[in-house]
Structure formats: structure tokens, C-alpha cells
Amino acid sequence: xxxxxxxxxxxxxxxxxxxxxxxxxxxxxxxxxxxxxxxxxxxxxxxxxxxxxxxxxxxxxxxxxxxxxxxxxxxxxxxxxxxxxxxxxxxxxxxxxxxxxxxxxxxxxxxxxxxxxxxxxxxxxxxxxxxxxxxxxxxxxxxxxxxxxxxxxxxxxxxxxxxxxxxxxxxxxxxxxxxxxxxxxxxxxxxxxxxxxxxxxxxxxxxxxxxxxxxxxxxxxxxxxxxxxxxxxxxxxxxxxxxxxxxxxxxxxxxxxxxxxxxxxxxxx
Amino acid sequence: xxxxxxxxxxxxxxxxxxxxxxxxxxxxxxxxxxxxxxxxxxxxxxxxxxxxxxxxxxxxxxxxxxxxxxxxxxxxxxxxxxxxxxxxxxxxxxxxxxxxxxxxxxxxxxxxxxxxxxxxxxxxxxxxxxxxxxxxxxxxxxxxxxxxxxxxxxxxxxxxxxxxxxxxxxxxxxxxxxxxxxxxxxxxxxxxxxxxxxxxxxxxxxxxxxxxxxxxxxxxxxxxxxxxxxxxxxxxxxxxxxxxxxxxxxxxxxxxxxxxxxxxxxxxxxxxxxxxxxxxxxxxxxxxxxx
Numbered sequence: 001x002x003x004x005x006x007x008x009x010x011x012x013x014x015x016x017x018x019x020x021x022x023x024x025x026x027x028x029x030x031x032x033x034x035x036x037x038x039x040x041x042x043x044x045x046x047x048x049x050x051x052x053x054x055x056x057x058x059x060x061x062x063x064x065x066x067x068x069x070x071x072x073x074x075x076x077x078x079x080x081x082x083x084x085x086x087x088x089x090x091x092x093x094x095x096x097x098x099x100x101x102x103x104x105x106x107x108x109x110x111x112x113x114x115x116x117x118x119x120x121x122x123x124x125x126x127x128x129x130x131x132x133x134x135x136x137x138x139x140x141x142x143x144x145x146x147x148x149x150x151x152x153x154x155x156x157x158x159x160x161x162x163x164x165x166x167x168x169x170x171x172x173x174x175x176x177x178x179x180x181x182x183x184x185x186x187x188x189x190x191x192x193x194x195x196x197x198x199x200x201x202x203x204x205x206x207x208x209x210x211x212x213x214x215x216x217x218x219x220x221x222x223x224x225x226x227x228x229x230x231x232x233x234x235x236x237x238x239x240x241x242x243x244x245x246x247x248x249x250x251x252x253x254x255x256x257x258x259x260x261x262x263x264x265x266x267x268x269x
Numbered sequence: 270x271x272x273x274x275x276x277x278x279x280x281x282x283x284x285x286x287x288x289x290x291x292x293x294x295x296x297x298x299x300x301x302x303x304x305x306x307x308x309x310x311x312x313x314x315x316x317x318x319x320x321x322x323x324x325x326x327x328x329x330x331x332x333x334x335x336x337x338x339x340x341x342x343x344x345x346x347x348x349x350x351x352x353x354x355x356x357x358x359x360x361x362x363x364x365x366x367x368x369x370x371x372x373x374x375x376x377x378x379x380x381x382x383x384x385x386x387x388x389x390x391x392x393x394x395x396x397x398x399x400x401x402x403x404x405x406x407x408x409x410x411x412x413x414x415x416x417x418x419x420x421x422x423x424x425x426x427x428x429x430x431x432x433x434x435x436x437x438x439x440x441x442x443x444x445x446x447x448x449x450x451x452x453x454x455x456x457x458x459x460x461x462x463x464x465x466x467x468x469x470x471x472x473x474x475x476x477x478x479x480x481x482x483x484x485x486x487x488x489x490x491x492x493x494x495x496x497x498x499x500x501x502x503x504x505x506x507x508x509x510x511x512x513x514x515x516x517x518x519x520x521x522x523x524x525x526x527x528x529x530x531x532x533x534x535x536x537x538x539x540x541x542x543x544x545x546x547x548x549x550x551x552x553x554x555x556x557x558x559x560x
Contacts, residue, residue, distance in 0.1 A: 033342040033413040034371025046369055053365070054356035115352035118319060119409070122346050123369045125318050125335035268319035 037124065040133060047130075047137035051107050060106065064099040064145045064180075068092035069152035076160035085157050086168035089150055090236025093176025094229055096149045097183035098208070100142040104187025105200045107134045108259065112195035118268050127264050131192055135256060138184040146180025147173075172236040179232040182248050186228070189255025192263045270295060270448060271316065271417060275325035278311050278472075286311050287472040288325070293450055295416070298443045300463030300480075301452035308472040309452040310348070313421050317346055329417065341370035344417040345410030350402040350425070355395030359386055359405050362394060363412065370413050380408040385434075399426030407435070417448045424458045436462045460484075488521040489528045492541040502535035503528065519545060 038046070051057045072092050108131070111117040124130050150173050157164060187204065194200040208229060216223035216230075224230060228251050231244035271293040278286040286308040293299055301309050314320040316327040318335040329337060329344060337343050353362055363377045381387045384404040389397065397405065403426050410418060418439065424432050439449050439462055453459045466483050468476040476483055493499040496516040503510050503520060508531070511519040520528050525542050532539050 032373075034339055035342065036338050036371075038339075038369055038371065042368070046365060049368075050365060053361050054354055056356060114354050115349060116354050118349060118352045119366065121319060122317055122348075123341040123366065125337075125340060267321060268314065 037126075040129065040136075043124065043129065043133035044136045044140070047107065047134045048141055051103060051137065051141060054106075056110075057103065057106060060099060060103045061141065061145055064096050064103065065149045065152070067099055068096045068149045069156050071095060072153040072156045073160065076156060083165055084168050085154065085164045085166050086172035086236055086238075088157060089154055089169060089172040089176060090233055092153045093146060093150050093172070093179055093236065094232050096146050096176065097142075097179040097232065098205075098229075100138075100145060100180050100184040101187035101204060101208075102201060103141060103145075104138040104184040104189075105191040105197060105204065106187075107138050107191065108188045108263075109191030109195055109197040109200040112191075112266075113197040121268055128260050131188075131256070131260055131263055134188050134192075135185050138188045139181040142180035142182075142184030143177050144180075147177045149180075150176040168238060171238060175232060175236040178235075179248075182228070182232075182252055186251050186255050189252070189257075189259040192259025193255065193261075195262070195266055271327065271329050271450070272331075273312070273316065273325070273327045276312060276315055276322055276327055277324045278308070278315060278320065279323045285472055286315065289469070289472075289474055290325075291467055291474065291477060293417070293448050295446050295448045296443055297464045298439050298449040298451060298462055299465045299467055300459040301450055301467050301469065302456060302459065303452075303454065303469035305454050307454075307469045309454075309469055310421055312469070313346075313348060313419060313450070313452065316419070317344070317348075319348075339371065341366070341415070342372075342413040343415050344419055345413065345415040347403070347406040347410045347420040347423055349421070350399070350406040353394045353402060353405065355393060357394055358391050359394055359397070359401075359408075360390040362405065363409060366409050367412050372413050376412055380411045383411065384408040400428060400431055403427055404431070407438075416446075417450075418442055419450045421452045422454070423451065424453060424455070432458060488519060488545040489523055489525045490517055490519050490541070490543055490545050491525075491528050491532070491539060492517050493532065494538040494540065499532060499535065499537045499539075502537065503531055506531045517541075521545075 052061065069092075072088060075088070111120060120130060121127060154169065154173065187200070190204055191197070191200040194203065212223055212227050212229075216227065225243075226247065228248055231240075231247040234240045234244045235248075273292070274290045276286055276289045277284065289308070289312055291299075301312070303309050311320060315322045316329070316334060317340075318333065327334065329340075334340055334344065357365075360377060360381065363380065364374065367374060367377050378387070378390075381390050384407055386401065386404050386408060389401060394402065394405065403423055407420070407423060410420070420439075423435055427435060439451060443449050443464070451459060451463065460480070463480060465479055466476060467474060468483075490513065491499065492515070496512075496518060500510045500512070500518055503518070508520050508523060508528075511521070513519050525544055529539070529542055532542075
């Protein structure tokens, strides 16, 4: 995305006459400007930069990478050897995914809370396009962070625990990477729907760590059909593949749809 | 060129912007004046599509802002200078904007230089003063050297030197054929910057015209050695005379030349003779209370 390769438009108002450039040397001659809007891949790249160019975003990404390996190391010293590596990889990956959800929330709700959404929409007024770019951006970041984190966790397990079965580990690793992407997107969708960082974070964590576990204990059949964390665990263990994939898809579609509808309607005041 | 017609914004029963119409021409600086809450910001946000209009339209180069292919290349907007992430450096903020608009990265350094923020460019925006944030916002608006500049209360937080700098910037832009809309609630801030005034009160445009026309002379003030004698001559000539402080006579609906002619004809010695200028404050008060 450099000006040099893009179609350039002549400036739309009269150029400074050439004879004038000498005595106006203090005023820079402006660079050509792209005449079209930024492409979707370019917007995705920009959104990834936005997420990682703030201290809060960087801290979250680092925390998401480090949390699971550290937790794995701590539990590996105390717990007895478990049968399969897939279990701890999936469980720890779920922790990573819950942290990555915040990264998604910050990408959308953070812009409303910091009011930077004003500049974003002034430059790219197509709000759904912006949300789509944000969703792809946080999904990519989430997948990369989850992959790094899960690889480190697997390394810790390999070093600290002997006699583990690694047969199912590749599937668990793949599920953890997908979960990182899915939970980041869920965060972005809910953040876009609520437009408020503390509100979105509180609602999501209260729902996933409070309400759904409560339903789980009272009405397990209902909870099993909606709990995204359980879906991730089941997928990583190779259980209920179709149902679990549907549950996660449902969460992604519903939160993004709510985000798209409410973001489009909300006024930037 | 920006064409606004019948722009209206209602929140329930409350009408915040009421049937506002105007056209902004290239080569002019238009001052958008009105007290806080008069509807300036809402109007500018409707023009840029940030707030949907209840009715009416706003067109930039003949199309709604949101359907411009690359709006940042056409309109440079400064609405809320504090709407910048405090955790990014000024430079990082501008780099993101430059890449979104599609201008070369070296423009970032140029505009930073232009607004005088080069030395603060690597600092986090959270540590900037209000004036520095205004400058950063102006830098962002200038990145693509757009045809239209639209600034909402840009003088907020600027020191007198900064206000003069901005005046030169906006006058220069208009002189090169650019279009400028500049809002303010402080009339003195824009008086010497703008060619044309657009006065808004309670959501309605109450005056729209050249500065000279709206602020034209509204009479003459004269002091004479013999005030009573001059007053008699002026009244005999059909003028309405008010007695001011210190023997000053205020003659409404005329100019100093006519008063001088009456004085010369009557042989009155004058101490002082000058036009009474209608202040912006007076004009504003008169317009907004009348509506």
C-alpha cells in the first residue's frame, strides 16, 4: 500500500504555478493521493497495526501468548501425569482464547470508547467494511497468538511430563488455533454491538464465566448447546465435532451480525 | 464544493438542526458561527455522514460524503481533537491515517513540520496538551492536501500565536482555490480569518453573507466643540441623533462623510469623527434574539 503503485489522481484544485515554487519553498509540494478507497486486504493490515500499536493491545497479545505456557508449567509440576497431551493443550488453549476475546473487544468497542471511531469512519465511511476488516484482522492475530502460545505449552508439556500420549495433540493444536481466531472475532462482534469497552468485557466474561456455567449446573442439556468453551474442549478431544463446530459458528455469525447492525445505526457523536 | 440543502436533525421532539441550507464555494473561508449547542457540530457531522440526517442532503462534489471513493483525499476534517488513542505516538497516529488515505509516508513528516510537532512526534498523544492535539488533528486533515478543509472549533486550546498561524494556513488554502469551513463560538477568533459568515442560532441559519456586508458601518460617532449646535444642525438635516458620553453624538443610519458634510455646511469645528462599527457580538445577539 504505497502511493507509488496506486492509481494516482491529479490534485483537484489548481496547482501552484511552477514559477511560484521557488518563493514558496517552505510549503511542501504534496504527494499524490490515491483516488480510490483502501482495499480490504490493506484495511485488514491497518487494523492489525491499530491493534498492536497501543500499549494495551500489545500487552494483551503478550499476555495471551505467555499465559498458557506459564500455567502449563505451573500445573505440570504439581499434577500427576495425564493420559493425552490433547487435554491440557485444549484446556490451556481455552485460557488463551478468553484473553484474545479482549483483543477483539478492544479492536471495535475500544474505538468507540476512545472515540477514534470518528477518524476511522471519516476515512472509511463504509462501516460494515471496517467491521469486516477488523474481524479478519483480529481472527488472524488471534490465530497467530494462539498458535505461538499452544506451541510453547506443548513444549513445556514435552519437557516437564513424560509418558504423555501425543497422538491427538495435532488436532488439539489446530482446534486451539481456531479457537483463538473464533474468540477474538466474538469479542470484536460484541464490542461492535455494544460500542463500549467496559460494557462489552463485563458482559462477555459474565456470560461465559458466570451465566453459562450456572446454566450448565442447572440445565446441562441447554448449556451444552450454547457453551462455546465447552465446544472448544469437545473439539480438541475429538467429541461432538459437528455440534461443536455449529455452536462456534453460531456465536461468530450472531455476534458479527449484531455488531454490523448496531455499528451501522449508531451515530458518531 | 459543498452543497447543503434542507439539512435537518431531530432527536425525538427536539430539533437540533432545522432546515439548514448553504453552499461553500472554492476560494473562500466560511465562518460557521453560533453559540455552543446551536447545531454547528451536528451539521458538520451530518455533512461527513457520522450522524444520519433526519431529512435534507449534504453533497461534496455532487455526491454524499460516504460515497466519495476516498473521502480523506477530498475533505480534511478536524472535528474532535481529543478523539485520538492516547497510547499511540503522534507519528504512529498519522502513519495510520496516511496509509488509510493512501499518501506516501514522507507526508507525515511534512505535516508534522508544518504544524510544529516534529519534536513531539514520538511522544504518546496522552501527554499532549489540548493545543498540541489540535495541531495533530490539523496535521491529519492536511495529509492529503485535500480540496476542502472543515474544522470544528480549531482555535480551542491554541495560543494567540497558534491562532494566527491557523489563520495564515486557512487563508493560504483558500487563496490556492481551496474551500474552508471553520466553526467557532467565539466571534473574535474568526473575524479576521473568514470572507463569509454563516451564523447559526438554535439550529437555524440566521445570517449568511460577506463579513463586510454583515458587519458594515451602522452610523457615525462625532464629537464637536459645540455638541449642542452640531446636534441641532444634524437634526435639522433629518438625522436621528443620540447623545453619548463626553459630548459624543451618535448618528444612526449614516456614515462619517454625510455627518462631515453637515458639520462643514454649519461651520462646526469637529474633534473626532468615525464610523460606528457593528460588533460581531452585537450582530450576533441581534440576529439570534430576533429569531
